[in-house]
Amino acid sequence: ETGVTQTPRHLVMGMTNKKSLKCEQHLGHNAMYWYKQSAKKPLELMFVYNFKEQTENNSVPSRFSPECPNSSHLFLHLHTLQPEDSALYLCASSREGTANEKLFFGSGTQLSVL
């Protein structure tokens, strides 16, 4: 198993759909992250979980709802998205979630909202 696995790799959804992105890390890390990369924009932090507790919510709209049932799994539940939410969503993990740690990224989910 590779370090951080994301599913699905690609997702197309309508604005009224509900879908979920899944992330699993096999590195024994305690912190997990959701990042968003829109076209021609930098990676942008959305959420951080340390030891299953959400420690950062970077002013993300409520149509994005994260869930972290344990230190190895992270979900991003999506509902009533907008076309401008189309982007690459990247999951990452790090050992403790403290400053200056390396992040280990998954391959991402390319999301298209129609």
Next chain:
Amino acid sequence: DQQVKQNSPSLSVQEGRISILNCDYTNSMFDYFLWYKKYPAEGPTFLISISSIKDKNEDGRFTVFLNKSAKHLSLHIVPSQPGDSAVYFCAATDQTGANNLFFGTGTRLTVIP
């Protein structure tokens, strides 16, 4: 407003020559800087980092230089190899206690055989 900027979206270099990727930042509180490399259909992978107490860090063919007064860092790859062709992201963070990395938009490096 972007706090980390990579003003060159792309760079082409001949195999064996030096590749220099540049990055500028605006936040003087940033004290740790990283470079990530991304191949198509893969997530970014960590390449090299530097703390603000240093002005140079070297790892094999990769060297990062930090100029704090200019708020500028650069990544040197020498000699460049075709396998280095990827998108390179510069990132920065401060000691807020949370691991919030601020990324640039990336530079696509193409190494021509």
